[in-house]
Amino acid sequence: MMSRRSLTLRQDAYTSLVALKREGESFSDVVLRLTGPHLPLTAYAGAWAGVPKAKIDEIQSYWRACERLSRAKLRRLFSVAVTGAGTR
Numbered sequence: 001m002m003s004r005r006s007l008t009l010r011q012d013a014y015t016s017l018v019a020l021k022r023e024g025e026s027f028s029d030v031v032l033r034l035t036g037p038h039l040p041l042t043a044y045a046g047a048w049a050g051v052p053k054a055k056i057d058e059i060q061s062y063w064r065a066c067e068r069l070s071r072a073k074l075r076r077l078f079s080v081a082v083t084g085a086g087t088r
Contacts, residue, residue, distance in 0.1 A: 017030060017031075020034065
């Protein structure tokens with residue numbers, strides 16, 4: 001038998017929870033997915049062992065490109081927020 005509890009959430013918290021809810025999930029499923037057991041960082045130690053250096057270089061290059069794009073987007077967004085207009 002499932003235990004029931006009543007919770008009070010602010011509207012913004014409820015809206016956030018709804019946005020995180022996947023198709024077919026209950027709110028209990030969402031809460032457990034977000035707060036469930038997480039592995040410590042040490043569990044990932046050595047996870048990249050055996051990956052060829054060329055592949056690691058490729059991934060790092062991709063990450064750097066993403067970071068450059070993110071920074072450029074942030075600059076554009078900041079420019080729009082400060083000046084009220086920006087370039088697109």
